[in-house]
Amino acid sequence: MRTFYSLLWYLLLPFLFLRLWLRGRKAPAYRQRWKERMAWGYRPGTLRRSLWVHAVSVGETLAAAPLIERLLADHPQTPLLVTTTTPTGSERVKALFGDRVTHVYCPWEVPSALKRFFRAFDPQLVVVLETELWPNLCAETKRHGARLMLMNGRLSENSFRGYRKLPRLVRPMMAQFDVLAVQTPVEAERYVALGAWPERVHAIGSVKFDMTLDEPVRQKAAALRADIGARPVWIAASTxxxxxxxxxxxxxxxxxxxxDALLVLVPRHPERFDDVASLVRQQQMTVARRSAAEPPAQAQVYLADTMGELLMLFGAADLAFVGGSLVPVGGHNLLEPAAWQKPVLTGPHLHNFTAISQLLDEAGGLSMVNDAGALATTLLALFDDAARCRAQGEAAAGVVEANRGALEKGLTLISEQLTVNS
Incomplete structure (x- = not known):
């Protein structure tokens, strides 16, 4: 089955390169560093006995940031390799860690590319995040003699049903994991049902609860709020x-x-920034763009068309709507506004954050809306009821505090794997 899967990847290569070129029309970074997609040009032995952490894009990179910082501190003699698949994820890695880590794109699922990659970076432990389940990557990890770990694993019901349709491909892949640190007991059961060894699966919670609001972030949020002034402010994030x-x-x-209300609008993908700015103007609303340093004080919409500032932007708002949820994307991280003690609003499409949304909802920290009308009604109710707004924000923050600890458990599991393979 995996042979057929690999052949399919080879046949798709021309179309994958074409897709990069087409995406590059709006996001030029997609037309750069193509060699990395095939692991061409690397020198064998570039790193020795590295620890490889694979994220995907901005969200996974930010969620993994506390983990990576701790790995740098706890294992200073181990070269740390961090990979992503998108240019925005790449930018975040470079901005957060600079030359403290080695960063390249993760190669595609082509066996020859993966062999070149492993020869160059020689990982002793591969840590993949959330649902980065790739049969050839897993197989090459074991062929190389490295340990394989899933960190912060999640698996929605829809994804579980999809994987179950390919047992001859998925079951051997799942059996190759040496340890799976997953978010909930329900997800642990799903991974076992897909073929993971039960004794290797640990439900430790989500590392996203272990975020910190450091002083520089708080200061930047306070400065932006001062620039905005005393007016109702809500943020629509990752739309x-x-x-x-x-x-x-x-x-x-x-x-x-x-x-005098202000909307802080944060589109999910940077290639959409200009289109969203045009959309705001078409709606005959005044817009200020953060990338152009335009002051938000007199605008009706503040377009946050920068990268890596979302956590700070939540701190400058009164209420927070998290996108990817009014459309069937599956939602995005609800915990960042919750950590700021902000009331969290979301649409109904939350299959990527089922457990987290349930915790927030049960605690009274989440408002779910189905459309624009319900969103407006809920926003107005919260703006007009300071006590309710404060109580919902405190409830959301309480969920974050009550569920910390996954990071330490995950670090312990990583240390154990490094010891086994030392």
Missing amino acids: HPGEDEQVLAAHRDVMARHD
Whole structure:
């Protein structure tokens, strides 16, 4: 089965390169560093006995940041390799860690590329994040003699059903993991059902609960809020196509009662920044762009068209809507606004964050809305009821505090794997 899978990847290569070129029309970074996708040009032995952490894009990189910082501190003699698959993830790695880590793109699932990659970077332990389950990567890890670990593993019901349709490909892959640190007992059961060894699966919680709001972030948030002034402020974070229109419609309803209200709008993908700015103007709303250092004080919409500032932006708002949830994307990280003690609003599509959303909902820290009208109604109710707003924010923050600890458990498991393979 994996032979057929590999052949399919070889056949798809021309189309994969074409896709990079097409995406590069709006995001030029996709047209750069193509050799890394095939692990061409690396010198064998570039690193020796490295620890490889694989994220995907910005979200996974930010979630892994505390883990990577601790690995740098706890294992200073072990070369640390961090890979992503997107340019935005690459930018975050470089901004957060600089030359303290080695960063390249993860190669595609082509056996020859993976062999070149392993010869160059020689990992002794491969740590993949969340749902980065790739049969050829897993097989090459074991062929190389390295340990294989899943960290912060999650598996939605939809993904579980999809994997179960390919048992001849998935079961051998799952059996190759030496340890799986997953978020919930339900997900642990799903991984076991897919073929993971039960004794290797540990439900330790989500490392996303272990985020910290350090003083520089707090200071930047306070400075931005001072620039905005004393007015109702809400943020719509990580929005997707089809969602911005609903967010702007809700904001129009909010402004009908609070004409000085400000929407901080943060599109998920940077190649959409210009399109979203045009959309705001088409809605006849005034817009200030953060990338151009335009002051937000007089604008109706503040377009946060920069990267790596979302956590800070939550701190400058009164209420937070997290996108990818009014459209069937599956939602994004609800815990960042919760850590700021902000009331969290979301749409109904939350299959990527089922457990976290349930915890927030049960604690009274989450408001779920189905459309633009419900979003506006909930925003207005919270803006007009300071006690309710404060209570919901405190409940959300309480969930974050009560569920910390996954990071330490995961670090212990990583240390054990490094010891086994030392």
